[in-house]
Amino acid sequence: MRVVVDTNVFVSSFFGGNPKKVIDLWRNGEITLCLSKDIVDEYVEVMERLRLPKKLTSEVLTLFASGFNLMFAGKTPTLNIVSGDKAVIGVRDYMGIKVENPQQFLAGIRDA
Numbered sequence: 001m002r003v004v005v006d007t008n009v010f011v012s013s014f015f016g017g018n019p020k021k022v023i024d025l026w027r028n029g030e031i032t033l034c035l036s037k038d039i040v041d042e043y044v045e046v047m048e049r050l051r052l053p054k055k056l057t058s059e060v061l062t063l064f065a066s067g068f069n070l071m072f073a074g075k076t077p078t079l080n081i082v083s084g085d086k087a088v089i090g091v092r093d094y095m096g097i098k099v100e101n102p103q104q105f106l107a108g109i110r111d112a
Contacts, residue, residue, distance in 0.1 A: 001030075001031045001032065001079075001080065001109075002031070002032045002034050002071060002079040002080070003022075003026075003031045003032065003033060003034060003079060003080045003081070003082055003105070004033075004034045004035075004039070004079055004080070004081045004082070005022060005023070005026075005033060005081075005082045006081065006082065006083040006084070006085060006088065007039075007042050007043055007046050008083070008084045008085060009022060009082050009083060009084050009102055010023065010043055011043070011046050011047060011050065011052075012084065014052060014056065017102075018101075018102035018103050018106055019084070019102050021102070021106055022082055022102050022105060022106065025109065026069055027069075029069050030109070031069070031109075032069050032070065032071050033069060033070050033071070034070075034071045034072075034073050034079050035064065035070055035071070035072050035073070036072065036073060037072075040061075040064060043060070044057060044061070047060070079097060080097065080098045080099075080100060080105065081097055081098070081099045081100070082100055082101070082102055082105045083099060083100075083101065084101060084102065089101050
């Protein structure tokens with residue numbers, strides 16, 4: 001399954017809970033994380049703004065550079081968006097792109 005993880009879920013994953021479970025699915029090869037240069041830039045900017053350890057940022061960038069369970073997209077493929085942003089979640093579906101919060105996404109993975 002291809003998934004776009006918004007920045008708040010990605011950064012929240014470092015602190016546990018359902019966001020961590022979503023990122024663990026990526027790290028375990030169960031989902032493919034879809035990225036663009038803009039998404040990566042935003043991840044890094046927020047990690048630096050929150051003053052997360054530079055080692056952590058470096059590890060993430062190394063995984064991204066290796067292409068580990070990733071798809072860099074210029075064109076939007078069939079995918080899901082996992083977000084903690086209520087305005088984004090309120091969309092629910094946009095042009096065939098399913099929008100869910102981490103809890104809904106994890107429940108769908110378990111049901112599949």
